[in-house]
Amino acid sequence: MKILVCISNVPDTTSKITFSNDNTIFNTTGVQFIVNPYDEIALSKAIALTEGGKGSITVINVGEATTEPTIRKALATGADNAVRVNAFPRDSWFVAKQIAHFADGKDFDLILLGRESIDYNGNQVASLVGELLNIPSISIAKKIDITENTAIVEREIEGGKEIINVSLPIIVGTAEGVAEPRIPNMRGIMSARTKPLEVVEPIDVPLLVKVVQYEIPPSRGAVTLVDASSPEKLVELLHTQARVI
Amino acid sequence: MSVLVFVENIEGKFKKSAFEVVSYAKTIANTLNQKLTAISIGDVSDTALESLGKYGANKILNVNSEKLKSFINQAYASIITQAAKQEEATIIVLSNSFSGKGLAPRIAAKMEAGLADGAVGLPEINENNFRIKKTAFSGKAFALTELTSVIKVIALNPNSFELRDEITTPEITTFEADLHSQDFNTIVKEIVRTTDKISLPDAEIVVSGGRGLKGPENWGIIEDLANALGAATACSKPVSDAGWRPHEEHVGQTGIAVSPNLYIAIGISGAIQHLAGVSSSKTIVVINKDPEAPFFKVADYGIVGDAFEIVPKITSAIKALKES
Secondary structure, three states: OOOEEEEEEEEOOOOOEEEOOOOOOOOOOOOEEEEEHHHHHHHHHHHHOOOOOOOOEEEEEOOOHHHHHHHHHHHHHHHOOEEEEEEEOOOHHHHHHHHHHHHOOOOEEEEEOOOOOOOOOOHHHHHHHHHHHHHOOEEEEEEEEEEOEEEEEEEEEEEEEEEEEEOOOOOEOOOOOOOOOOOOHHHHHHHHOOOOOEEEEOOOOOOEEEEEEOOOOOOEEEEEOOOOOOOHHHHHHHOOOOOOO | OOOEEEEEOOOOOOOHHHHHHHHHHHHHHHHHHOOOEEEEEOOOOOOHHHHHHHHHOOOEEEOOHHHHHHOHHHHHHHHHHHHHHOOOOOEEEEEOOOOHHHHHHHHHHHHHEEEEEEEEOEEEOOOOOOOEEEEEEEHOOEEEEOOOOOEEEEOOOOOOOOOOOOOOOOEEEEOOOOOHHHHHHHHEEEEEOOOOOOOOOOOOOOEEOOOHOOOOHHHHHHHHHHHOOOOOEEOOHHHOOOOOOHHHHEEEEEEOOOOOOEEEEEOOOOOHHHHHHHOOOOOEEEEEOOOOOHHHHHHHHEOOOOOHHHHHHHHHHHHHHOOO
């Protein structure tokens, strides 16, 4: 099985998010970047599916040279080769166009990526690439089983799950629970240095959306503490003051 | 020109999030002095369709088909795109639900439209630009996004828009879309619904438990409180990682982001990743025995104390309030 895993380079989950230049630019000073945690799930699933010589894994990242440590980490975890599209990942549409352009005609059986990136939370790329390549997309999968040419995918829905039967090729956005997380071992780290990492130039994509300004959610006022001996007071406040119950 | 809104049904019924998108789209249509067309796909009764008139739908396109009763992403995207063309819609609105998240980008790609997903408010519209606020950085920030394309797609977060009544008598017409076999590549084999539970992403009240509850056997107090409030249950990441609760209950940066009216956190310290997923909640209540728990800094109300003693008392007080 030939698998493409799309990874994105995102701020570590513990990062405090700040902006500069009148809240127009994400401030990366002091921010540690990691493989998007949902993409790690996708990669872990790809490794589980191809283990024992049952296929190959290519990872693709749209990013500038600074993302290479993240790509090497994916190679160390178990991908066979990598491609970096040499461009700032401007928006989901731009990224999806690059991925679709790369994947077109390469006969990947399965394209996996995280359900969303934890920075811009688009949850768009799986569906966009699916549309561009004219293949089915499942944007939030909780479980993926593949037998030969068919996949059975569990998709999250409000208040339950939906079980879908679909023929390959497909693109799937992975959520927690799809695979046991893999971490690089020493052999992986050593071999990652010599695994191929190809750099390709981006294609032109018209601009459809742009972020004008960021905003930090307003901070709440001081907490109103209720004494532990009279919890019914809390219920009263929620009813009469906050009016939420 | 018009505004088109896709109204999602669950087993033939519309939920609050469906009315929210209609009301939201109507407000935009009014601003632009345009008509609002709603499109429904599946098997929905005329009575249910007429209920969309309460929030201002002028026209309803009904695609009533047994084949389309369950969600088929490619077919739905084709239908909505064809409807948008017929109606000369330049703005397409849908809910940022699980299905909406898969659908919106496919529609946007078909129409080369800019997409604002996870929108949390009405667009600012003037002659030169169309800007909309959406969530970013998993709830740690918002991004004011400008859609520069002619056609615009908006996926509205549940619980982000207050319903506005605007009574209309919508004209209901059948819509026949041109579909191909490749639109039906996916087959829904089975739908499993946890009917006894309230769906987390669009719940108005969420009761959430953390490691402070010490083990899955103690979840009864969370469930009792949730039942008394008609709330959904949720948990923190360590709890779902430990297998105490299913992954779909995990709220936070790598789980589900929620924006209920009331979020009650019990025995959750409030790691930055968890706070990101709940920051859009309107009111936050924290119950924790550690007065230094970071969650208190972002809470509206708090009780410092033992959850096992406090929570059952709150549950009784709520039951008493509901009965009075």
